[in-house]
Structure formats: structure tokens, C-alpha cells
Amino acid sequence: MASSIEQKWQTRARNTDGRLAAEIEGGKWVVTTPNADWIPEVLVGRISVSYHEDGRFGAADPTQWPQIYSSRFPHFCLMPCRPTESYDARHVMWDTLTPLDFRPAFGCSLASFGVASGNVIGRLQHLVDDVIRRAQEYSDRVNSKGMRIRFTCAAMSDSFNRLSYPATFRDLNRQFISVQRFWKESVAWLTWVQDKWEHFEPSPSADVAPAPFDN
Incomplete structure (x- = not known):
């Protein structure tokens, strides 16, 4: 049997409100999508x-999972997705480090x-350099x-450099x-x-502190 909340939003919903709808928080909120x-x-x-287990943060990570829109981080809605073409060099940014990628430190x-x-x-180098160049x-x-881009590029560059510093596989994977x-x-x-896109909302805040480094 539908809850009173569910009955209320279903009664008020129109076919122009979205293609799909889903309840969250026990029906406290309703999420819709116009095209998915x-x-x-x-x-x-x-x-x-x-x-x-894979060293990532799961659904809490905005680079892995859609988040609720934030006016402080409006660019989160434009996170890149894994390329569909198998030959695309950007695939490395979605790969998982394996023991075969780990070399004994000389x-x-x-x-x-x-x-x-x-x-x-080598696979990371040109992608990191290209983003730093564009940001500069x-x-x-x-x-x-x-601007926040200076923080994210500095953090990216720092983590990239640490891939060449001797570390355990676990810690190296976190830098990766x-x-x-x-x-x-x-x-x-x-x-x-x-x-x-910033014409639609204020630009990403320049004074927002960067996320912590994965040390």
C-alpha cells in the first residue's frame, strides 16, 4: 500500500516532471530525471x-558517483565518464592499479x-601535463x-610525483x-x-579549500 507521502506526490506529479522518479529517505524526498x-x-x-577494498571512497566520491547539487561545487555535475572507445588514452584514469604495475624500488x-x-x-604523464597546461x-x-583549479592541479601533481617514491603497494595505490x-x-x-557553464550559476568558488591529499 502506498504511503500518504507517496500518494501525495504521485497525485501532484505530471508527465512533464521527469521520465522516472524514485523515493529516498523513506519517501521524504522524490528524485526525478528528465532523460535517464x-x-x-x-x-x-x-x-x-x-x-x-579498491582504495576508493565509493558512492561518497563525487568523481565516482552523482551527488546532490552544490552551489559551492557546481562543476561536480560535469565529472568526466570513462571513454567508450577502447583505444582512448584516458582509460588509465579509471583503471585500478595491480601488482603487475608495482616495481621493486631500486x-x-x-x-x-x-x-x-x-x-x-607514462600513461598518466601526458594527461596530467595537459590538464596543468590548460589550467595555467x-x-x-x-x-x-x-581559483580552485590551482589547488586540484597542485594536489594531482603532488600525488603523481609520489608514484616514483618508494612506498607499499597500498600507499602507492592511494596516490594513484x-x-x-x-x-x-x-x-x-x-x-x-x-x-x-558558469553563466548559469556563480563560478566555482575561488576560496574553497581543496580536498585532503591521500597521503
Whole structure:
């Protein structure tokens, strides 16, 4: 039997309100979509965030899962998706590090310490460099030094450099994922400002502190 809340919104809903609708929080909220065939789980309120088995943060990570819109981070709605073409070089930003990508650190006496393979470094290098170049060009053009893109690029570059520092596989994997997360957010931010999406909402705040590094 439908709840009173469900009956209320179903009675008031129109076919122009969306293609699909789903209840969350026991019917407290209704989520609709105008064009998709499914509605992702929506996280609301206070949630617990922790590393998952793959070293990522799961549905709480805006680079992995759609989030509730935030005027402080409007570019989150433009996070890139995994390319569909198998030959696309950007696939590495969705890959998972494997033991085959882990190489013993030269001159290190600890067998459990290693660095990322040259193949991983090479596949990431040009993508990281390209985003940093685009961010620098945009920053120079608008003459601003406080934009969030500077934080995300610095965090991405720092994590990328640490892939060449001896570390355990677990810690190396966290740096690898950190590169991926900050690369995706940087791409989303640049898409927001360069494709003029900011005309619809205030630009991503320049004084928003960056997310913590994955040390």
C-alpha cells in the first residue's frame, strides 16, 4: 500500500516532471530525471566516508558517483565518464592499479617497498601535463591566483610525483587514485568555466579549500 507521502506526490506529479522518479529517505524526498533510464542512489545527510577494498571512497566520491547539487561545487555535475572507445588514452584514469604495475624500488632494502611501473607513469604523464597546461593558460588569461583549479592541479601533481617514491603497494595505490580523482575534478572545473557553464550559476568558488591529499 502506498504511503500518504507517496500518494501525495504521485497525485501532484505530471508527465512533464521527469521520465522516472524514485523515493529516498523513506519517501521524504522524490528524485526525478528528465532523460535517464535509471536513478542513482542519492546520499543525503551525514554519511560515513572510508576507503573501500579498491582504495576508493565509493558512492561518497563525487568523481565516482552523482551527488546532490552544490552551489559551492557546481562543476561536480560535469565529472568526466570513462571513454567508450577502447583505444582512448584516458582509460588509465579509471583503471585500478595491480601488482603487475608495482616495481621493486631500486636500492631499497625493504622488499615490500616499490614504485609505479614506467608504463603507468607514462600513461598518466601526458594527461596530467595537459590538464596543468590548460589550467595555467586559463589562469593567466583571467589573471586570478585563487581559483580552485590551482589547488586540484597542485594536489594531482603532488600525488603523481609520489608514484616514483618508494612506498607499499597500498600507499602507492592511494596516490594513484588521488591522481585520478584530482584529474577528474580538474577536467570538470575546466569544462565548467571554458564551456561557459558558469553563466548559469556563480563560478566555482575561488576560496574553497581543496580536498585532503591521500597521503
